[in-house]
Amino acid sequence: xxxxxxxxxxxxxxxxxxxxxxxxxxxxxxxxxxxxxxxxxxxxxxxxxxxxxxxxxxxxxxxxxxxxxxxxxxxxxxxxxxxxxxxxxxxxxxxxxxxxxxxxxxxxxxxxxxxxxxxxxxxxxxxxxxxxxxxxxxxxxxxxxxxxxxxxxxxxxxxxxxxxxxxxxxxxxxxxxxxxxxxxxxxxxxxxxxxxxxxxxxxxxxxxxxxxxxxxxxxxxxxxxxxxxxxxxxxxxxxxxxxxxxxxxxxxxxxxxxxxxxxxxxxxxxxxxxxxxxxxxxxxxxxxxxxxxxxxxxxxxxxxxxxxxxxxxxxxxxxxxxxxxxxxxxxxxxxxxxxxxxxxxx
Amino acid sequence: xxxxxxxxxxxxxxxxxxxxxxxxxxxxxxxxxxxxxxxxxxxxxxxxxxxxxxxxxxxxxxxxxxxxxxxxxxxxxxxxxxxxxxxxxxxxxxxxxxxxxxxxxxxxxxxxxxxxxxxxxxxxxxxxxxxxxxxxxxxxxxxxxxxxxxxxxxxxxxxxxxxxxxxxxxxxxxxxxxxxxxxxxxxxxxxxxxxxxxxxxxxxxxxxxxxxxxxxxxxxxxxxxxxxxxxxxxxxxxxxxxxxxxxxxxxxxxxxxxxxxxxxxxxxxxxxxxxxxxxxxxxxxxxxxxxxxxxxxxxxxxxxxxxxxxxxxxxxxxxxxxxxxxxxxxxxxxxxxxxxxxxxxxxxxxxxxxxxxxxxxxxxx
Numbered sequence: 001x002x003x004x005x006x007x008x009x010x011x012x013x014x015x016x017x018x019x020x021x022x023x024x025x026x027x028x029x030x031x032x033x034x035x036x037x038x039x040x041x042x043x044x045x046x047x048x049x050x051x052x053x054x055x056x057x058x059x060x061x062x063x064x065x066x067x068x069x070x071x072x073x074x075x076x077x078x079x080x081x082x083x084x085x086x087x088x089x090x091x092x093x094x095x096x097x098x099x100x101x102x103x104x105x106x107x108x109x110x111x112x113x114x115x116x117x118x119x120x121x122x123x124x125x126x127x128x129x130x131x132x133x134x135x136x137x138x139x140x141x142x143x144x145x146x147x148x149x150x151x152x153x154x155x156x157x158x159x160x161x162x163x164x165x166x167x168x169x170x171x172x173x174x175x176x177x178x179x180x181x182x183x184x185x186x187x188x189x190x191x192x193x194x195x196x197x198x199x200x201x202x203x204x205x206x207x208x209x210x211x212x213x214x215x216x217x218x219x220x221x222x223x224x225x226x227x228x229x230x231x232x233x234x235x236x237x238x239x240x241x242x243x244x245x246x247x248x249x250x251x252x253x254x255x256x257x258x259x260x261x262x263x264x265x266x267x268x269x270x271x272x273x274x275x276x277x278x279x280x281x282x283x284x285x286x287x288x289x290x291x292x293x294x295x296x297x298x299x300x301x302x303x304x305x306x307x308x309x310x311x312x313x314x315x316x317x318x319x320x321x322x323x324x325x326x327x328x329x330x331x332x333x334x335x336x337x338x339x340x341x342x343x344x345x346x
Numbered sequence: 347x348x349x350x351x352x353x354x355x356x357x358x359x360x361x362x363x364x365x366x367x368x369x370x371x372x373x374x375x376x377x378x379x380x381x382x383x384x385x386x387x388x389x390x391x392x393x394x395x396x397x398x399x400x401x402x403x404x405x406x407x408x409x410x411x412x413x414x415x416x417x418x419x420x421x422x423x424x425x426x427x428x429x430x431x432x433x434x435x436x437x438x439x440x441x442x443x444x445x446x447x448x449x450x451x452x453x454x455x456x457x458x459x460x461x462x463x464x465x466x467x468x469x470x471x472x473x474x475x476x477x478x479x480x481x482x483x484x485x486x487x488x489x490x491x492x493x494x495x496x497x498x499x500x501x502x503x504x505x506x507x508x509x510x511x512x513x514x515x516x517x518x519x520x521x522x523x524x525x526x527x528x529x530x531x532x533x534x535x536x537x538x539x540x541x542x543x544x545x546x547x548x549x550x551x552x553x554x555x556x557x558x559x560x561x562x563x564x565x566x567x568x569x570x571x572x573x574x575x576x577x578x579x580x581x582x583x584x585x586x587x588x589x590x591x592x593x594x595x596x597x598x599x600x601x602x603x604x605x606x607x608x609x610x611x612x613x614x615x616x617x618x619x620x621x622x623x624x625x626x627x628x629x630x631x632x633x634x635x636x637x638x639x640x641x642x643x644x645x646x647x648x649x650x651x652x653x654x655x656x657x658x659x660x661x662x663x664x665x666x667x668x669x670x671x672x673x674x675x676x677x678x679x680x681x682x683x684x685x686x687x688x689x690x691x692x693x694x695x696x697x698x699x700x701x702x703x704x705x706x707x708x709x710x711x
Binding site: 164194222223264 | 431539540541569572573574575578596597598602626638640641657660
């Protein structure tokens with residue numbers, strides 16, 4: 001949201017690099033990702049499987065496991081550097097200042113404990129409260145996430161809840177210490193559309209009310225369009241485009257984002273054939289030189305194959321594409337089409 | 347279109363309103379015999395606890411009515427889709443239709459023969475004409491088999507070709523037909539991405555020259571850009587091979603794109619069936635309206651969907667009368683008691699709703 005722009009960001013990721021050590025050398029999974037999230041803002045992170053969206057979230061929550069490691073860059077939470085904290089310090093931070101919501105609500109709850117016990121334990125780990133106080137807060141939280149009859153449901157086990165209700169409990173767990181940042185990794189993917197709408201609406205309201213910054217990782221553009229304030233698009237471990245949601249959805253600057261948006265079927269009009277991006281995302285072992293998207297890009301020219309573009313200002317956002325720079329350059333005609341650019345370059 | 351006329355429970359004349367060009371171009375041809383006619387199809391599962399528990403805890407038998415009295419037809423060359431939330435019985439129907447599950451009651455007529463009553467041997471004779479594509483391309487391909495063997499399996503099992511060279515030729519042809527390389531037959535499934543695996547599944551389904559393919563959520567495990575590739579491929583193959591599809595999905599945008607006609611399921615019953623433009627532009631049943639309202643809308647960024655309260659009730663203990671009544675804004679006492687019967691007020695479709703029948707609920711554009 002624009003009103004948050006002047007305040008300092010809750011999350012500041014600068015030039016993050018993540019590598020996996022393998023027998024054949026280090027694989028770069030995340031290659032220079034920078035992003036900020038302001039208080040009360042929802043940043044949507046989209047991309048295909050393997051683009052590095054979840055990995056970025058994992059690194060921020062400090063849950064990155066060997067052989068993966070952060071090989072460069074900084075992660076700051078409210079100005080404090082958190083990527084170099086010890087496991088113990090990170091554990092105190094997680095749950096207290098960073099909340100996490102994962103895709104599958106069944107596996108993120110312990111089936112052997114009642115929902116109340118899990119909530120109370122989490123609250124008491126992070127906040128100085130007596131059992132009775134914690135129980136009261138747990139009931140309040142369950143009511144806040146829209147669980148009917150929280151006073152009785154609190155003593156039930158996860159299997160007694162439906163998928164949507166479980167996800168509400170998981171969200172209550174993530175919010176129980178009033179964290180500043182919530183990493184929500186595909187929070188609605190396992191849910192039905194009608195329930196998905198309920199969860200998104202609730203998540204949005206909670207974040208507005210509490211001023212919580214949210215990183216919403218998903219591959220569902222519909223969810224992003226509805227929930228996010230800004231969108232970051234990832235491809236092969238890099239950010240290719242960042243911008244306000246309306247701009248990214250309606251007038252994407254990067255050819256990959258354009259292709260992605262056009263490949264989504266819609267009920268608004270009839271098309272005989274969906275637009276498709278030919279080929280598939282390269283494996284980490286075979287990322288092409290220059291722009292990683294160039295072999296699939298309909299507008300690629302010689303520079304794209306040789307030089308890697310960084311994020312450049314485009315409209316209200318930024319895109320990592322040489323076309324954007326060509327468009328912005330005063331010398332070249334601003335209306336130059338991709339085709340004429342190819343001729344200029346070759 | 348006159349509302350009152352539309353709502354009268356009589357079959358409307360053949361003139362489809364054709365909301366968009368090309369509406370029902372294949373399906374709308376009159377007097378076509380359906381490939382499948384499914385009548386009063388039921389499948390109940392016994393999920394009772396063991397006998398000893400039942401005695402000790404004094405509990406009765408528990409029956410899940412996964413599919414509870416469903417009627418529909420599928421016409422040649424069309425794509426008929428079933429939509430609904432998880433647990434509504436769409437996948438159970440898919441399995442019943444291809445004979446992977448036995449029926450509890452009702453008939454499944456395939457070209458006039460009731461295959462639900464077929465003996466094993468009779469079923470084997472039709473089985474190669476019915477194929478299936480599954481949701482998870484990671485679980486549906488045997489990881490120890492080479493792709494070539496996976497695709498050749500139906501050819502061998504049904505004895506369609508017995509010359510080794512001919513089988514190899516056919517496998518190559520199939521692989522190229524789905525956009526893969528002929529050389530890929532030597533590889534193992536793990537060497538392929540999700541989208542490529544789904545292409546392999548499609549090649550395997552096509553191997554026995556089927557006329558009818560059940561596609562159970564074929565793209566829901568895939569990324570959107572890959573989904574577009576697979577949906578395009580399926581449409582191309584349908585035209586090339588004159589296939590009929592039964593398509594199962596919970597993604598309404600995908601269903602709108604691929605289908606000719608759509609059936610909406612709720613707790614084991616079909617609540618509405620209709621031509622896709624008709625159903626999406628002028629939904630009749632309150633549940634259909636609710637589902638359509640919940641589609642995320644890319645072009646109306648920031649607009650909140652109208653979230654509908656409640657969730658699908660447990661199929662173990664479905665509500666009485668119309669199963670949707672606890673969530674329905676138009677429910678009356680009658681809805682709580684009486685199961686609504688289908689009203690055939692649209693071409694090749696129907697709606698099962700008391701509010702529509704009584705004229706309390708009018709379809710709006």
